[in-house]
Amino acid sequence: MRLKWFFGLCLSLLLAAHAQADNYFLTITNSTGFDILYAYVSPEHSDEWEEDVLGKDILEDGASVRITLRGYDSPLFDVRLIDEDEDTYTFWGVNVAKQDLDVTLDDLD
Numbered sequence: 001m002r003l004k005w006f007f008g009l010c011l012s013l014l015l016a017a018h019a020q021a022d023n024y025f026l027t028i029t030n031s032t033g034f035d036i037l038y039a040y041v042s043p044e045h046s047d048e049w050e051e052d053v054l055g056k057d058i059l060e061d062g063a064s065v066r067i068t069l070r071g072y073d074s075p076l077f078d079v080r081l082i083d084e085d086e087d088t089y090t091f092w093g094v095n096v097a098k099q100d101l102d103v104t105l106d107d108l109d
Contacts, residue, residue, distance in 0.1 A: 024069040027100040034083040044076035
């Protein structure tokens with residue numbers, strides 16, 4: 001009887017672990033010639049931009065930053081970056097499990 005209970009507990013734990021959301025990572029490289037002051041990353045098709053993931057930091061020209069995205073069910077995100085001149089760079093449907101961003105002036109909105 002205890003063995004049956006133990007296997008039931010193990011199965012429940014495995015199913016619960018599988019149902020949890022995943023963590024994703026996104027590396028952004030700034031090749032724009034300008035410092036990026038804000039980086040907003042939201043789940044794809046979200047109605048609003050989430051908080052600035054840079055916080056008080058800036059992403060200087062030529063630098064990279066690795067962002068951890070915790071607790072999401074999908075690797076698809078929309079990304080908006082704003083530079084020191086308030087120019088925006090928006091990327092829709094970025095699959096962060098397969099791609100990082102190298103931002104250039106060609107990506108300017």
